[in-house]
Amino acid sequence: MQNALIRLADCAMAFDGDVVLDNINLEIRDKEFLTLLGPSGCGKTTTLNIIGGFKKPTRGDVFFDGVRINDVPPHKRHVNTVFQKYALFTHLNVYENVAFGLRLVKPKLSEAEIERRVTEMLDVVSLHGFERRDSSSLSGGQQQRVAIARALVLKPRVLLLDEPLGALDLRLRKDMQNELKRIQQAMDITFIYVTHDQEEALAMSDTIVVMDGGAIQQVGSPEDIYNEPQNAFVADFVGESNIVDGTMPQDGVVEFFGRKFKCLDGGFAPNEPVDVVIRPEDVDIVPPGAGVLIGTVTNITFKGVHYDIIVDFHGFKWLIQTTDLSPLGAKIGIKLDPDCIHVMKKSKYSGMFGDYSSYSAEYDDISDVSVGIDEDTDYAE
Amino acid sequence: MQNNRAASKFRTALSKPSALSAPYVGWLAVFVVAPILLVVVYAFSKVPSPVYYLTRETGIVETVTRETVNAELQADDSLIITVTTEDGIAYPESPENAISLLSQDNTVLVVSRADATVVMTVRFEGGGFTFDNFGGVWKSAPVFLRSFWLAFISTVICLVLGYPLAYILARETRGIQRAMNMLIMLPMWMNFLLRTYAWMSILENTGLLNRFLSIFGIAPLHIINTQTAVVIGMVYNFLPFMVLPLYSVIVKIDRHVIEAAQDLGAGAGQVFRRVIFPLSLPGVLSGVTMVFVPAVSTFAISKLLGGGMSNLLGDLIERNFRGNAYNLELGSAIALVMMVVVMVFMYFVNRFGDGTEGAVMM
Incomplete structure (x- = not known):
């Protein structure tokens, strides 16, 4: 690709025989907002550390602007990092934190130049007037902004962000998402963002790289990732999905639960077994008589905007999101439009996700966003 | 956030005086305030000097100063005491007339004269406010200078030796950290005097060190009974107190902070100078305090290794x-x-080290 700024070629990483990264090939375009998304231990932070220069891949090459940079130390790369827990210099005030990198620039910058750039950068992150504040006296969101300003003041071509919003509360996290997107556009540089939070990834990114088990599962725009997941892992990790076993008798027709449905996918071998994804919000609830499938409501959770209901179709339970409340135990029918059905090739993840039969346990897992922050960053220790 | 709120609630609860704190207040009063109070009171009190009261049956007749009382131990272990009053009358007039009795608490002497019996009472009378004691302190100014100078040198040496040790220690794997901590602590579990005696036998003119040197034909070093020996003893004894606080601060420095400094363009030297050292300053201050203060007031070391030549505070x-x-x-x-x-x-x-938290103050 012509405009790839960073290229990872066959990168692999192992610690003491544990494979953390397995053959990563990735191209990152200039000025894009790219997110590495995946659960703890999926290798996303290791990938970031390889780009940042804090870790060397055991195999494979890293190219920056076409030049191999495997052996270039972190401080000689045109890359700066915003660390997970801010990693501010607590012995310095806000101004000196931001000026830290500028004071190391050779040839030495004049004090006036440093002041101009620090002030400018504090304006960008909306911290005007905080210059003399003690860095440890700031709130989490403010510390995060200092960390961003500190990294951006050096005008890197790429900014790496390692779960920067992980320690903030939900409200602040939403604000900072918009803020980060705005800063990225204002600075007009590449952001590489690591997170396990799919909402964050969908909201901010130009490109999302979904990772699991040290391998890339899918690369694409947020719409691609959400609407056209390539396997059960992606379908389950990004958003929520009901995944059922099916077959493809022919292009545009998929069969599951013993019925044939129209769909928009094709390109499979005749009668090839497939995974069928139906997003909970795509299901239309209709009176039992009018439905293609009829099931029983077994659980209702009020979520504010909608209800999460669990519907039992002959032993297989689906999650359906609806604004119309059907009482517990009611029989309901559902209708599926062709564009609501997404067909995927079978993968090693088939059968592992997308079944709400063991509803409560899995539900707890997926709604607890804060589970497992920072676990994979300490892999090397 | 919720955690923070809970934590701050916990702190406010702790900051309120409660029944729980009473024993500690008592403890403070007895073991901290009382000794200091005593030292202050004594420091400003007059030194008691003996006052002799000569009494006849009629009551106190005169007091005499110490200079006029003369006691002579006789061959038969009896004590002959003669007293001269200010008007020049001596009791007894002749030694043969004297019967003297030394009472058990050394305070009452009976002095007899040919014509009358005089009871002499000696009381040590002190008390009263005075600054005189500090005049005596001034006389020991050289000792002060020597003590502070040697403590200062020892502290500097401890810092120079201890910092790299603590730094290396903090970067090692957990197992090695434990083993090395153990080695550093080990001498501290041995008796202080014993350790110092051990150094005596090492540093002596015919000690282990010189015997070792003589193997290579190096002339023996005269170390024992010099200030060098005292400094060696202090460094040896107080080094752990420098290493441990330094280690505990350095080991807590977030790896990400160091990575952040590298990321912002700092080489190894700059990372140390601009980040690690400033962040370890609380440990340096604790270490300096914990070495310097005991080193100033140490005693046995100078006696044993300095041979009493370098008298310390x-x-x-x-x-x-x-x-x-x-x-x-x-x-x-x-x-x-x-x-x-x-x-x-x-x-x-x-x-x-203003603004750095966590330093042991005093």
């Missing part, structure tokens, strides 16, 4: 409290002045 105070030069008031005054000087010193040391 600790020795001086010890002698004033339980030695030949028994003088509680002077000893207290010396201790008080030393405390004030150390406090001033620590104030400046802590000012130097």
Whole structure:
């Protein structure tokens, strides 16, 4: 690709025989907002550390602007990092934190130049007037902004962000998402963002790289990732999905639960077994008589905007999101439009996700966003 | 956020005086305030001097100063005491007339004269406010200078030796950290005097060190009974107190902060100078305090290794409290002045590290 700024070629990483990264090939375009998304231990932070220069891949090459940079130390790369827990210099005030990198620039910058750039950068992150504040006296969101300003003041071509919003509360996290997107556009540089939070990834990114088990599962725009997941892992990790076993008798027709449905996918071998994804919000609830499938409501959770209901179709339970409340135990029918059905090739993840039969346990897992922050960053220790 | 709120609630609860704190207040009063109070009181009190009261049946007739009382131990272990009053009358007029009795508490002497019996009472009378003791402290100014100078040198050497050790230690794997911590602590579990005696036998003119050197034909070094030996002893004894606080601070420095500095363009030297050292300053201050303060007031080391040639404050105070030069008031005054000087010193040391948290102050 012509405009790839960073290229990872066959990168692999192992610690003491544990494979953390397995053959990563990735191209990152200039000025894009790219997110590495995946659960703890999926290798996303290791990938970031390889780009940042804090870790060397055991195999494979890293190219920056076409030049191999495997052996270039972190401080000689045109890359700066915003660390997970801010990693501010607590012995310095806000101004000196931001000026830290500028004071190391050779040839030495004049004090006036440093002041101009620090002030400018504090304006960008909306911290005007905080210059003399003690860095440890700031709130989490403010510390995060200092960390961003500190990294951006050096005008890197790429900014790496390692779960920067992980320690903030939900409200602040939403604000900072918009803020980060705005800063990225204002600075007009590449952001590489690591997170396990799919909402964050969908909201901010130009490109999302979904990772699991040290391998890339899918690369694409947020719409691609959400609407056209390539396997059960992606379908389950990004958003929520009901995944059922099916077959493809022919292009545009998929069969599951013993019925044939129209769909928009094709390109499979005749009668090839497939995974069928139906997003909970795509299901239309209709009176039992009018439905293609009829099931029983077994659980209702009020979520504010909608209800999460669990519907039992002959032993297989689906999650359906609806604004119309059907009482517990009611029989309901559902209708599926062709564009609501997404067909995927079978993968090693088939059968592992997308079944709400063991509803409560899995539900707890997926709604607890804060589970497992920072676990994979300490892999090397 | 919720955690923070819970934590701050917990802190407010702790900051309120409660019944739980009563024993600690009592403890503070008894073990912290009382000794200091005693030292202050003694430091400003007059040194008791003996006052002799000569009494006849009619009551006190005169008091005499010590200079006029003369006691002579006779061959048969009896004591002949003669007293000359200010008007020149001596009791007894001749030694043969004297019957003297030394009462058990050394305070009452019976002096007889041919014509009358005089009871002499000796009372040590002190008390009363005075600054005189501090005049005595001034006389030991050289000891002060020597003590602070040697403590200063020892502290600097401990810092220079201890910092790299603590730094390396903090970067090692957990198992090695444990083993090395153990090795550093090990001498501290041995008796202090024993350790110092061990150094005596190493540093002696015919000691282990010189015997070792002689193998290579190097002329013996004269170390024992010099200030060098005292400094060696102090460094040896107090090094763990430098290493441990340094280690505990350095080991807590977030790896990400160091990575952040590297990321912003700092090479190894700059990372140390601009990040690691400033962040370890609380540990440096604690270490300096914990080495300097005991080093100033140490006593046995100078006696054993310095051969009494380098008299230090600790020795001086010890002698004033339980030695030949028994003088509680002077000893207290010396201790008080030393405390004030150390406090001033620590104030400046802590000012130097202003804004750093977690330093052991005093």
